[in-house]
Amino acid sequence: MIRTALRFHAPASLGEATRLLDEDAVAVLGGGTMLIPLMSRGKRCCQSVIDLGRAGLDGIEDGSDELIVGARTSYTALAASPLCRARVPLLAEMAAGITGGAQIRNQGTLAGSACYANPGSDAPAVLVALDARLRLHSSSATREIAAADFFRDAFSTALAANELVSHIIVPYQRGQHAYQKVKFCEGSWPIVTAAATVAASGTRSLTLGGVCATPIHIPDIDSHHVDEQVSHSLRALWSDELAPGSYRGALAPGLARRVLARQEEQGS
Known part of the structure; x- marks a missing residue:
């Protein structure tokens, strides 16, 4: 109360x-x-x-080559949006699979999840994987910041006390993507998430969530050296009441291989 x-x-x-x-x-x-x-x-x-x-922040707009998502846009709206499904299918897939059922998907927002910055939530790693930007407003200024720079630590972001997120800007996807996560049950937070995307350079990228306090992004992942690249990219491992860092770190290479294999299957 x-x-x-x-x-x-x-x-x-x-x-x-x-x-x-x-x-x-x-x-x-x-x-x-x-x-x-x-x-x-x-x-x-x-x-x-x-x-x-x-405040008029619940829309999804076509920005020519990027999706502009208002801060009040729910996960349900993202998952149902034909524009989002066609142009940024990874975002639509993530939104449709948010933990907590219809009640959370109908009420929860992408921007809210980003601001909360729970290492175990879906949104931070997916936003980093998609090279998203967040538009921040105060009474005197507006600025944009890359998602990779927005997430500073567990439950900590670059958002100042006198700022709010008005929109999230997501470039339209290129190539095939895949998304996988491990969680204990339908109602639990993810333990580890993995997103495979195609980078602007045309190479494949891997982004891991839940393993460390902030997302781990590997911009040029080699299918033949996944374990080594993942292991070398890990920082201090994230622990909470759901799982210790050692368990999350042990899961990460296997989930990375699985998501990359799924991406290859979709592209064949």
Whole structure:
């Protein structure tokens, strides 16, 4: 139960929302699937909540050669979008398989997951794999940052206290992709995720999530030396209540081989 008194704001525009960010102890509400449970358990305290539901940030737009995803766009909307399925199928596949069932997919958002930066969630590694950028707004400035630079540590990002994510920009995919993950059951967070994509150079890329605090991106993966490349890329391994780092590290090479094999099958 949330026991503290809160000021609740439902701004009707992005500009109004960013002006409210200059207040002290503000929390931005997207889908609320992470913020509300944290506040209920007393792990997130704030004086004001800014609900983006009326700020016009729930669209999916065609940006000629990239997909522009509003911060309030749900996983369900992404998975159902013909544009997303046709142009960025990896993103649509990830959105359709989010843990937690229809309730979470209907309410949860890609931007919210990115801002929470749970190492074990699907979104961070997929955004890095797709060379996505995040558009950040404050009351005085707008900037864009690559997903690879946005995720700083476990539950830590480059987002400043007076900024919010308005959009996520995802270049249209080239070539075949594949996505695999390991989790204990339908309702659990992933233990390790793996995305195989085609890099801008035309070479195959591999991105691993859940193994370390931030996604591991290998831009030129060689099918004949997967184990060595994965092992050399790993940093301090991530441990939580679901699995120790040693287990995640042991899973990573095998999952990498599996996702690359699936990518090859789809391209044949």
